[in-house]
Amino acid sequence: MTENTPLTENNTEDMETRPLELGGLAGTFGTADHKNLGRLYILFGLTGGFLSLVLHLLVRLERINIGETSILDFGSSNQYFQTWSLSRTSLLFFCVIPLILGLATYLVPLQIGAPSIAFPRAAAAAFWAWLVGILIHVVTVFSDGGLGVPEPLTQFAQGMDPEATELSILSIAMVAVAVLLASITLIATIVTQRPQGMTLFELPLFSWSVLVATGVWVLAMPVWLGNLMISWVDFRGADALRYGNVENIWGQLSWLWSQPMIFAFAIPVLGIAGEIIPVAASKAQSQYTIQQIGIGALGVLSFGAFAQPFFNADVSDQAVFVGMGLLVVLPVLTFLGGLADTLVKGKPKFSAHLVLALISMIGLLVGTTLSALHVSGPAIGAIREINSDWLSGLINWLTDLQGTVIATAVMEHALISSLIASIAGLYYWSPKIFGKKMNNNIGVLAGLSLLGGLLLSAGSNLINGFLDEGDAVYLATSNSEVWNQDAVEFLNVIGFIGSILLIGGIALALLDLAVSIFLGKGSNDDVNNPWDGHTLEWATESPPPTGNFDEPPVVNSERPLLEVGGGSE
Amino acid sequence: MNLRTTDLPVAPDVRGRTPLVATGFAVAAMIMYFAGVFGVYLKERAQVRSEGLPWIPNKATIELTQPGMVIWTLLISIVVMQWAVYSIKRDDRQHALLGIGTTLVMGAMVVVQTTWHLSQTNLIADEGPTTAATLIFTIVGSYLVAVIIGMVILLLTGFRTMAGQYGSKQTDGVVAASLYWYSLVFVYFIIWIAVYIAK
Numbered sequence: 001m002t003e004n005t006p007l008t009e010n011n012t013e014d015m016e017t018r019p020l021e022l023g024g025l026a027g028t029f030g031t032a033d034h035k036n037l038g039r040l041y042i043l044f045g046l047t048g049g050f051l052s053l054v055l056h057l058l059v060r061l062e063r064i065n066i067g068e069t070s071i072l073d074f075g076s077s078n079q080y081f082q083t084w085s086l087s088r089t090s091l092l093f094f095c096v097i098p099l100i101l102g103l104a105t106y107l108v109p110l111q112i113g114a115p116s117i118a119f120p121r122a123a124a125a126a127f128w129a130w131l132v133g134i135l136i137h138v139v140t141v142f143s144d145g146g147l148g149v150p151e152p153l154t155q156f157a158q159g160m161d162p163e164a165t166e167l168s169i170l171s172i173a174m175v176a177v178a179v180l181l182a183s184i185t186l187i188a189t190i191v192t193q194r195p196q197g198m199t200l201f202e203l204p205l206f207s208w209s210v211l212v213a214t215g216v217w218v219l220a221m222p223v224w225l226g227n228l229m230i231s232w233v234d235f236r237g238a239d240a241l242r243y244g245n246v247e248n249i250w251g252q253l254s255w256l257w258s259q260p261m262i263f264a265f266a267i268p269v270l271g272i273a274g275e276i277i278p279v280a281a282s283k284a285q286s287q288y289t290i291q292q293i294g295i296g297a298l299g300v301l302s303f304g305a306f307a308q309p310f311f312n313a314d315v316s317d318q319a320v321f322v323g324m325g326l327l328v329v330l331p332v333l334t335f336l337g338g339l340a341d342t343l344v345k346g347k348p349k350f351s352a353h354l355v356l357a358l359i360s361m362i363g364l365l366v367g368t369t370l371s372a373l374h375v376s377g378p379a380i381g382a383i384r385e386i387n388s389d390w391l392s393g394l395i396n397w398l399t400d401l402q403g404t405v406i407a408t409a410v411m412e413h414a415l416i417s418s419l420i421a422s423i424a425g426l427y428y429w430s431p432k433i434f435g436k437k438m439n440n441n442i443g444v445l446a447g448l449s450l451l452g453g454l455l456l457s458a459g460s461n462l463i464n465g466f467l468d469e470g471d472a473v474y475l476a477t478s479n480s481e482v483w484n485q486d487a488v489e490f491l492n493v494i495g496f497i498g499s500i501l502l503i504g505g506i507a508l509a510l511l512d513l514a515v516s517i518f519l520g521k522g523s524n525d526d527v528n529n530p531w532d533g534h535t536l537e538w539a540t541e542s543p544p545p546t547g548n549f550d551e552p553p554v555v556n557s558e559r560p561l562l563e564v565g566g567g568s569e
Numbered sequence: 570m571n572l573r574t575t576d577l578p579v580a581p582d583v584r585g586r587t588p589l590v591a592t593g594f595a596v597a598a599m600i601m602y603f604a605g606v607f608g609v610y611l612k613e614r615a616q617v618r619s620e621g622l623p624w625i626p627n628k629a630t631i632e633l634t635q636p637g638m639v640i641w642t643l644l645i646s647i648v649v650m651q652w653a654v655y656s657i658k659r660d661d662r663q664h665a666l667l668g669i670g671t672t673l674v675m676g677a678m679v680v681v682q683t684t685w686h687l688s689q690t691n692l693i694a695d696e697g698p699t700t701a702a703t704l705i706f707t708i709v710g711s712y713l714v715a716v717i718i719g720m721v722i723l724l725l726t727g728f729r730t731m732a733g734q735y736g737s738k739q740t741d742g743v744v745a746a747s748l749y750w751y752s753l754v755f756v757y758f759i760i761w762i763a764v765y766i767a768k
Binding site for chain 1: 602
């Protein structure tokens with residue numbers, strides 16, 4: 001381990017103004033340092049988020065009609081479908097997952113007092129496999145590939161290229177393998193690299209949420225990978241029968257973007273908010289174990305590998321699925337209650353990361369509540385025999401919601417909450433990650449823009465779901481049998497404005513990152529522990545040196561810096 | 570307030586067993602992969618049979634000789650691999666290497682026998698593609714990939730053992746390789762029962 005110069009009055013200033021060093025091109029491409037890998041994930045994740053939200057905007061544009069004509073005509077239902085599916089694939093694999101992995105790869109070793117991530121070369125291999133895989137996937141989708149088509153037997157006549165389609169399947173499989181590898185390195189780090197005294201109950205909430213989230217991914221994503229491989233083997237054959245038939249491919253894969261599985265990608269929202277809010281409130285989190293149980297419960301309730309409608313069409317009426325959909329709101333509510341208690345009892349200091357963390361928590365709470373609403377029809381029907389006409393009508397109405405764009409609203413709440421939480425984490429940890437603070441005012445503005453975007457985009461989908469607009473998997477004209485065509489059209493315009501606000505929010509964060517960090521305009525005052533943080537990452541320099549810490553510490557508390565008087569309460 | 574970890578008491582030791590924990594989770598991921606594919610296989614087979622149709626095409630032949638040889642090869646490889654672990658725990662690198670090398674050769678035998686067996690099944694040639702053929706090729710093909718990954722792990726473990734990295738005080742790498750190998754035997758046992766015996 002590199003020996004570091006002890007912190008003294010004389011050298012503090014030099015250390016704080018030390019420039020960000022990626023080590024040049026060779027250093028960047030050859031790095032196995034978890035800090036450089038984390039930064040790379042974050043930069044590409046934010047860029048991928050911008051791209052995916054632009055695709056999201058194009059899909060919203062297509063849903064707006066003037067008279068009988070859509071504002072944006074994709075030319076064929078295939079091209080619309082490819083844009084639609086890529087907007088989902090990229091939001092998950094090119095934005096949310098890399099942002100979570102980036103923060104986790106950078107921060108988990110620091111939070112647990114480890115000198116490095118376990119298997120640093122495997123972590124580097126995971127990053128590059130992810131990057132190459134997702135770039136190939138995006139290119140192949142734009143080259144007439146993609147994960148299937150909406151209409152049978154016309155796919156290649158409409159310009160789809162079978163080789164590009166095959167490469168789309170294999171490249172997204174490569175991404176999934178990379179995510180699994182990165183997850184395993186993080187789990188191994190958390191389980192085996194903790195210092196003496198730090199039991200799992202003393203893990204910082206962010207690291208705990210990463211452990212739970214990656215644990216669920218490691219158990220569920222291989223099942224999804226299996227679906228991909230079955231499709232590929234069938235597609236590769238001379239005459240695809242069922243799984244590789246292009247009209248069936250997306251149907252086998254879509255469960256990853258549906259409840260309950262979609263909430264597995266929102267688990268770190270709790271961890272990030274659980275780090276930021278107590279520090280912003282200058283108050284130790286009470287009922288810490290209950291908060292950890294809340295995160296664990298969200299993990300259990302988001303394991304969705306069994307919920308594959310393609311192979312089990314009745315799954316949405318089955319007790320386990322319905323029960324998970326109803327219960328998933330409870331851990332989020334409990335966790336938010338704990339945070340609210342800390343906020344009320346503490347002395348909260350207004351900051352961008354606090355605003356963003358609160359927005360992400362509220363977004364996730366609304367998402368899980370919608371999930372409960374989404375499954376409530378079968379739930380009520382299962383509990384008792386219904387004799388009342390109006391109650392039967394209500395149940396049928398609630399059950400019919402399952403085929404509507406409410407499913408999209410649930411997905412948007414989960415993934416965009418995760419995106420907002422990641423940006424909150426970026427504002428909170430930017431002094432640690434980049435050695436400079438990001439601009440607080442721009443952060444608040446980005447947060448408000450993202451909140452507005454989430455409310456308008458997911459909110460319009462929610463109301464359109466009540467108006468019976470179909471979840472537009474196959475046809476762009478799925479709103480032909482809605483209750484009120486004019487209302488749906490109007491709400492799609494509102495959703496379009498929401499998409500613009502979402503793009504604005506992420507663009508502001510990207511711009512702030514570029515100006516504050518790379519143009520060096522951000523403040524570097526007291527970057528070592530600017531918020532009086534409670535956890536170990538704040539007990540080293542910013543950015544940390546090779547080896548992270550001078551000595552591996554003994555830790556007997558979930559907030560070790562409070563114990564020695566470094567944090568504030 | 571600026572703090573360093575030197576302000577906290579120094580830890581005496583760090584937890585070990587990192588390769589073992591990582592291998593445990595990698596094995597869990599592999600088992601979930603096969604569980605998912607088997608789930609599809611059993612569901613589809615039940616569906617086809619409920620319609621009164623044969624699952625395996627009539628002209629296809631799935632002989633049990635080669636799968637039987639493979640399962641015996643793999644069962645013996647458990648003993649041989651455990652011999653490597655036993656030896657490394659006693660600093661007997663020569664026998665540990667012999668155990669690892671023999672397991673590697675057995676892995677190559679599994680790959681050769683299974684590939685040849687697949688080429689003889691006639692699953693596709695006469696009746697064209699079937700869902701059964703797709704799923705059997707996916708399951709067995711994925712298994713071959715998993716065996717080849719296991720062989721690469723054994724090769725690396727062998728090189729590291731030869732270089733003196735592993736011994737009685739550091740057995741994690743060899744134990745982790747054995748854990749992965751035993752899980753391969755477990756997965757093949759399920760394939761043997763579900764695909765070859767029960768058909």
